[in-house]
Amino acid sequence: MTVDTSALSGNLEFLTLPDVLQLLHTNTCSGILRVKNPYTPTPGVVYFSKGAALDALAEDKSGIEALYELFGWVEGTFTFSTEKVTASRVIKAGMMEIILDGTRMLDDGKIAKKGPEEAFTQDDQNTTDGSNLPVVRRPISNYSYVLDEEEVANGKNIVTQGRHGDWICVMLDGYADVIRQTPKDGVTITRLGPGSLIGNISSLMSTKSVRTATLVARGRVALGVLDMQRIHTEFSILTPKFRSIAVSLDKRLRQATDTVVDIHLKQLNVKEVLAGKRLLMEQGSTDEQAHLIEEGEVCVVRKTKKGPIPLAFLEKGDYVGNIPCINTGHEPSGAALYATEDVKLAPLDLELVQQEYDEASPMIRAILDHVAACVSVTTLIACDFEKMTRKR
Structure with missing residues (x-):
């Protein structure tokens, strides 16, 4: 190459x-x-x-x-x-x-x-258990942020759900499964591969970050521990509006994962979720705008042949719509928006958002891209889970 x-x-x-x-x-x-x-x-x-x-x-x-x-x-x-x-x-x-x-x-x-x-091989999956999980992987870049390297043995927890942790690592080699623990069992959401980041945007906030899932090594995993002081500094110089977009993106990942768990436990009640909300924008819309929510609530819903699937529940400070540099699968082309009657939206200047994204550090962009990719993957998993549940 x-x-x-x-x-x-x-x-x-x-x-x-x-x-x-x-x-x-x-x-x-x-x-x-x-x-x-x-x-x-x-x-x-x-x-x-x-x-x-x-x-x-x-x-x-x-x-x-x-x-x-x-x-x-x-x-x-x-x-x-x-x-x-x-x-x-x-x-x-x-x-x-x-x-x-x-x-x-x-x-x-x-x-x-x-x-x-x-x-045609399955090397990219690198599975040890014959599973066919979707794999999130990225080109490994920005190695200058790596302060130290660590190894985790097969079957060991890299991250444990419920524990505090404000560090971020990059997976240099190997694979690990993302598992959400429930009162009933553990639900395997996806698999992370080389180049994936461990940690999320909440790790960059002033409050302590609580891990929302367990990450288990599948084979030997090599980790690069990133320079959090440097990343904190780079995140802090972003405008408040851009930081709110990043935090909203993080929320979508948590909530899409919650949806997968609710479907698995057969606790998803779509009628209850959409009660009191009206259709704000139909799925398949070609609308290219994005807005910040100033008042009210908005629910992002993926409509499938098997029925609607609520993916995110957004409120004041969150964004809705299409931000080209942050693609999650929740854009109007792939999801509908339902809102409360009191909803009030303010348009986002997408040129300014794109400019700030372009001017952000390579690591900040990598974190945003990784979280957006995980939202997209988890959304697809939610649709697959719902399909399998209805078949059963």
Whole structure:
């Protein structure tokens, strides 16, 4: 692989398409990704703007179908060039949702594989128990923040639910399962892989942070302990409005996880949750704005074929809508908004939000991206849990 200021190129056997997509998303790249496969006559193309996939072409397909098609191109090369992109935004899904869905469809045989069969392994899952958990992983960067390295043995707790902890680590190697303990049992939510961050935005607040889940090592795990004093300083210089967006993002992750647990325990009462609320914005809306809640409450709801699933319960100080640099799967394109009658919203200046995001330190951006990715993953898990529960 070679990298310079204007291009990224490499071999798909060394850096897979999901890894490439995550890298371009994490670094908010704008330009064109071209993918060549020896088994196809023409290259595939993906258009990017600030880390978001706008549109794609692959053989006779376009849009999201073309992008999913490219997941089957496991052999070949890729080149990304930073150039002017005029494509319209056809693909509405967030990057983590795309990566998880594409990987899952490839594993399930719903995407045709173009390349030698021996190239298709489950190494990325690295599971020791045969499970098929979605894996959150990121390119490992910003190593300058690592003060020390630690190792955790297989089966040991890295984090224990309910305990206080205001530190953040990066997973340098290995995998770990996120488990929410309930009075009944433990619910495994997802799996974290290399590049994932352990800790959340509440770790950067002045109040003590309480761990909301247990993290268990699956195999040997190598951790990098991050410089919290440096990260605290970088977080403190953000504007109050941007910090409120970050805190609201953290809340979404906790609440989406709560929804998974409620579904697992069969305690989710949708009618009760939506009582006294009116439809504020329909799922599938093309609205590109975002707002801060000044009064009232807003519930984010994913509508599925099996019924509505409440994902987040937001109030004064939280944001709703579409912030392009923070994609969670809760945007109007993928979720509806229900609000109390007294709701009052104030529009966010998305240009200023994007500017502050771009000017934030690499680690602050990495934390925001990681939490947003986990929200997106947990939202998909909630939908899967609800589907399985209804089948039972």
